[in-house]
Amino acid sequence: MKRKITLKQIARELDVSISTVSKALSNSKEISEDTTQKIQAFAKLYNYRPNNIALSLKNRKTKTIGILIPEIVHHFFSTVIRGIERVANRRGYNVIVGLSNESFTKEIINMELLANGSIDGFILSISKETLLKQDYHHFNATINQGIPIVMFDRVVSEVDCDKVIVDDFKGAVKAVEMLIEKTCKNIALITTMDYVSVGRLRTQGYLEALESHKYVPDSNLILKIDDSLDVENHLEILETEIAHFFKSNPNIDGVFAVNELYAVTAMKVARKIGLSIPEDIQVIGFTDGVLSKHATPSLTTVSQHGQKIGEQSANLLIDRLEAEDAESEQYFTNNEQKRDFIKMVIETEIIERDSTK
Amino acid sequence: MKRKITLKQIARELDVSISTVSKALSNSKEISEDTTQKIQAFAKLYNYRPNNIALSLKNRKTKTIGILIPEIVHHFFSTVIRGIERVANRRGYNVIVGLSNESFTKEIINMELLANGSIDGFILSISKETLLKQDYHHFNATINQGIPIVMFDRVVSEVDCDKVIVDDFKGAVKAVEMLIEKTCKNIALITTMDYVSVGRLRTQGYLEALESHKYVPDSNLILKIDDSLDVENHLEILETEIAHFFKSNPNIDGVFAVNELYAVTAMKVARKIGLSIPEDIQVIGFTDGVLSKHATPSLTTVSQHGQKIGEQSANLLIDRLEAEDAESEQYFTNNEQKRDFIKMVIETEIIERDSTK
DNA sequence: TGTCAACACGAAAACGTTTTCGCTAAGAAT
DNA sequence: ATTCTTAGCGAAAACGTTTTCGTGTTGACA
Structure with missing residues (x-):
């Protein structure tokens, strides 16, 4: 040796x-x-x-990006990571991942750990608990230390940084409009609690689409799932809630769900109580994951292009890092010419499959 | 700032x-x-x-683990990462991930990149291309440099290191025996090409179970999928192959598939040609992913406990790293007392759902 | 013969730590 | 009065680089 x-x-x-x-x-x-x-x-x-470490110390930069996400066993997030890793690698960077596990404390600990020299910048998606607490001081502290952040998907206006989001609102509008076009009369929404911004935005899109087409929103047709009650029998609860929802609203002929699990579960429940898809009920989900593709019937869904989100996030971050580099080499540092923060919107796309007519 | x-x-x-x-x-x-x-x-x-970097340079150790996997958008692998991250974090380590994308070259590049001081040890699963080429010099080179490796799932006897595997053979035996017990007479196997060791082992388990129960293996009942033909219309090809398989073997009343995609697709195809599950055909898959849980009918499957694999791998690696530490602090370095390489087998478990009677 | 440029190389600082080894001064012991 | 401890602190090396600034030697040229 x-x-x-x-x-x-x-x-x-x-x-x-x-x-x-x-x-x-x-x-x-x-x-x-x-x-x-x-x-x-x-x-x-x-x-x-x-030796990379010696170089990092000398150059005061590590050429590595810190990724901080709530959960990795999740199709969307792993797709984003793949995107980040692709461009990071191409541009000479490594990625180091931390999982917040949706916990505020773990998010902070992980950030502080990595911010002490291990990484040049962050790409992150905010944990649910942090969103609930609305405490974003650790993000701003990190930025003040000179470590740039790019937020994706779950972002927040209180932090000044580059952001990459999908157009949740517009995606929802498009989905609901498709249901309308396919002659659904009573379109239901299955969504999350409002503190998760993506859930809120998709809900707004749902309402907007209804109103602009002269539909009258009916609060009975909106089911809000509280997914803070964790794992274990979460699936069963979900099923019984949806079953109850369908039974008390037999007029439903279209469903828009804000994620694919809700959509697939809705289909399963519907079939159980004797409804057939797409004949009796048409369903559209959000997030084009492995479930949508292989469900029976396969699920029409709003694709978020996770990989593209990752790629754009990485490009945004690396661009900024290298701009800082160039800047620090200039004799006259011109602060005014700093690039403004960009909010990049990735267009959604509806993938039609067999759960709609 | x-x-x-x-x-x-x-x-x-x-x-x-x-x-x-x-x-x-x-x-x-x-x-x-x-x-x-x-x-x-x-x-x-x-x-x-x-500053972490300064500490790393001084201590000649980085307290970070390099993970190198073929693909991250994959339920099993992301589960393993979660397991690794859990114990790594608890024991004061970070994880940095590299993706080989099933490519031999990218695997080497990534290893060399990280081996230059960025990490203390590797946890990895070998890429398909590397398995095909049977060229493992980069692993041995890394080990010779004093960087320990733990391999999981896709391992290989040519490299001397700690290994964590699931008992693919026994898992397959158990699955097939369950089908036998449930009175299946003609049990089919849907598997991959032999160079992927897990495919090979599961195939062997299938054969073993048949023989030990006096069933005569029939090569017509074995379908080998070549998944080197990449993405795109892979799914369609899979479906037509399976459809053809079922039609030319109408006597099949049980299917054991070596992964959940094959299993779910088999169910879909079966239903399409008028067979009902589990009445006409019972199906068991391997890998307990999100597909198995939410398929219709939900899929009986052999669970691999990915998270446990990750946790054990991380413990094995960190144990070895810290043993080295202790050793180098001793006055008389006693080489003989080095821990032997461990091959740890994680037991599989059959999760019964609705695709079996 | 004396000056100068070019060439080829080395010394040392710097990045941010930790740790070993001195050093000084004060008080204790003889 | 002299030596010995000890408390409290600083200097410097080390980890592995890169880079700036010498410095000595050579040959050319006046």
Whole structure:
């Protein structure tokens, strides 16, 4: 077991100075061709690679991005990670992931841990508990330390940073309009509690679409699920709630659900009580995950393009990091020319499958 | 925007030496109570936190684990990551993830990138292309550099390291035996090509179960899917292959599939050609993912306990890392007492749902 | 012969820590 | 009065780089 070789060792072995080795390896013309060749050959032979940590310390940048998400066993989030990793890798960055597990405290701990030099910037989606508490001081503290943040999906106006979101509102409008077009008369909504911004926005889109088409929103047709009651028998509760919902509103002929689990469960429940899809009830979900694709019938859904969200987030962050770099190299630092914060909206797209006519 | 404060700045501000500050902050009794208090108060005020990178360089260890997996948008792998992150975090480590995207080259590049000081050890699952090529030199090279590796799920005997696997063989045996018990007479297998070891092992388990129960294996009842033909219309191809398979073997009354996608697709196809589940055909899958839970009918499946795999892998790796630590602190390094490599087997468990009687 | 530029290289600082080893001064012990 | 402890602190090395600034040698040129 031989440890990795260092400049110092090469220098000693070849009886030159460390500086000479370093320069030779970067093809500096300060060094004669002879010694350059000798050193490069030796370095190649021993498979020399500069130590990343030492470089990070010297350059005061780590070339790694911190990702902080509420949950990783989740199709949408893992898709986003894939997108981030793609462009990060292409642009020479690594990614280090932290999971908040939807917890405020874990979010803070993770941020502080990574902010102490481990990363150059964050890409994150806010945890539910944080959204509930509405306490965003840790984000602003991080930004004040000079560590840029890009927020995606679950964002918040109280923090000044780049943001990448899907057009939840418009996506919902499009979905509901499609149901209207397909002649649904009583369109139900299955959504989450309002403190999750995406749930709120999709709900607003639902209402907007109804009103602009002269439908009268009926609060009986809106089912709000409280998913703070965690796991375990969550699925059963969901099923019974939806079953009760359908039974007390037999006139429902269209359902818009704000995520695919609700949509798929709705279909399952509907079938159980003798309704067939899409004949009796048409269903549209949100988030194009693996469930939508393989459900029976396959689910028409609003795709969020998670990978694209990840890619754009990464580009935004790296752009800013490298802009800072360039800036700090200028003689006259012109503060005014800093790029404004961008709020990038990724268009949704409806993928038609078999749960609509 | 104030950069993070350093020991040097505190020292200058309080007119003491850097060493004094460092010692005071670690409550060294070399320093008088007076100065200690003064320094600690100042540090707290300015929210001093030691710089991780500097610590890593000094200690020659980063307290971070490199995860290298073929794909992240995948229920099993993300579950494993969650497990790793859990124990890593608890034991004071961070995780940095790299995706090989099933590519040999990307696997190597990622490893080399991270091996240059960024991480203390790897937890990885081998890419398909690497398995095909059977070229494992990069793993051995990394180990020789003193960077320990833990492999999970897709492992290989050519590399000497800790391994965590599920008992694919036994899991398959149990699944097939359950079908036998439920009076299936002609049990089909839907599997992958043999170079993916998990596919091979599950296939062997299938055969073993049949033989030990005096069933005669029939090669017509085995469908091998070549999933190297990538994405795009992969799903359609899968469906037509399965449809053709069912039609040419109308006697099939039980199906064991080596992953949940194959199982769910088999159910879908079966229903399409008029067979009902579980009455006409009973189906068991492998991998307890989101698909199995929400399919209709819900799928009986062999659960792999991905999170547990991740947790065990992380514990194995960190144990070894900290053992090395302890060892290097001993005066007489006793090489003989090194822990042998462990192959840990995580038991599978059958979760019965509605696709079996 | 003396001056100067070019060439080839080395010394040292810096990034932010921790830790070992001195050093000084004061009090205790002889 | 002299030596020995000890408390309290600082200097410096080390981790592995890169980069700036010398510095010595050579050859050319006046």
